[in-house]
Amino acid sequence: MTVTYSTTGTVSSPLDLSQLRGEHTSINLAGDGTKGKKEVKPNVKVTLTSLTVHNSGTLRKLNSVVIPIVYSDKFYKDVLDPTLDDVNKLIYYADIPVGAICCRFENLSKGAKDPPTLVILTLAILAPYRSLSLGSSLLLASLRAALHPTTPPPPIPSDGKINTRASLTVAPPRVKVNRALAHVQVGNEEAKRFYEKLGFKESGIAKDYYSKIEPRDAILMVCEDIASLLGEKTEPNGSS
Numbered sequence: 001m002t003v004t005y006s007t008t009g010t011v012s013s014p015l016d017l018s019q020l021r022g023e024h025t026s027i028n029l030a031g032d033g034t035k036g037k038k039e040v041k042p043n044v045k046v047t048l049t050s051l052t053v054h055n056s057g058t059l060r061k062l063n064s065v066v067i068p069i070v071y072s073d074k075f076y077k078d079v080l081d082p083t084l085d086d087v088n089k090l091i092y093y094a095d096i097p098v099g100a101i102c103c104r105f106e107n108l109s110k111g112a113k114d115p116p117t118l119v120i121l122t123l124a125i126l127a128p129y130r131s132l133s134l135g136s137s138l139l140l141a142s143l144r145a146a147l148h149p150t151t152p153p154p155p156i157p158s159d160g161k162i163n164t165r166a167s168l169t170v171a172p173p174r175v176k177v178n179r180a181l182a183h184v185q186v187g188n189e190e191a192k193r194f195y196e197k198l199g200f201k202e203s204g205i206a207k208d209y210y211s212k213i214e215p216r217d218a219i220l221m222v223c224e225d226i227a228s229l230l231g232e233k234t235e236p237n238g239s240s
């Protein structure tokens with residue numbers, strides 16, 4: 001019998017956002033651009049945290065504030081899948097949870113043997129914390145994890161019963177995934193620009209993708225080569 005399990009969750013070491021335009025615009029203390037000006041870059045701690053049953057409520061709250069869609073209990077259960085631990089994250093800014101990304105892997109091509117696509121289900125940053133590179137950091141971390149899968153963290157029984165080690169099956173690492181897809185509601189120019197800036201391309205429209213919000217159509221934003229988006233070389237056989 002396979003017992004479902006959750007993980008304790010991990011917290012990343014602080015992210016270095018300076019590669020992505022810096023967390024803050026520099027402050028010129030002299031104010032006039034003259035010699036001797038001093039620049040201050042407040043160094044705010046930014047970390048990524050695994051999704052767990054304990055912070056699932058925080059994820060729900062963030063999504064409900066930012067995204068005009070109510071996601072089901074099943075959605076919030078599925079995103080806790082330990083094999084998605086490295087692609088589904090909350091982001092903390094100065095220890096405050098301000099955003100999150102939720103993804104899953106889907107085989108979208110006809111050939112069953114083709115590698116799956118990383119589908120970005122939700123990406124949300126609280127409005128006061130936007131344009132600080134937090135959205136890019138979350139997305140890039142998930143893209144990196146899709147391309148370089150790691151072994152899922154050790155399991156913790158979640159069914160309340162006493163389990164033996166043998167009854168808990170540790171999932172094997174996933175295959176490398178080099179393609180990503182996001183749905184952006186028609187009219188959401190901010191999100192469309194955000195994905196384009198990172199290297200995603202518009203690849204079509206999903207008609208009536210949303211059933212409860214208007215407009216119902218979604219723009220498909222696709223990244224066909226995560227490795228090159230991340231500045232990594234792609235080998236002739238497609239691996240990086």
Ligand SMILES: CC(C)(COP(=O)(O)OP(=O)(O)OC[C@H]1O[C@@H](n2cnc3c(N)ncnc32)[C@H](O)[C@@H]1OP(=O)(O)O)[C@@H](O)C(=O)NCCC(=O)NCCS
Binds near residue numbers: 066124131182191197
């Ligand atoms: C889309 C979204 C996730 C972007 O999050 P974000 O944290 O603002 O993203 P970033 O800061 O990485 O980049 C956003 C913009 O800020 C700019 N930026 C990043 N760091 C900056 C800095 N230090 N100074 C000035 N601008 C900066 C980026 O270049 C980008 O510019 P653009 O709007 O012209 O593309 C956010 O707007 C959001 O939550 N929107 C609502 C939900 C949504 O639409 N989600 C996407 C569909 S699932």
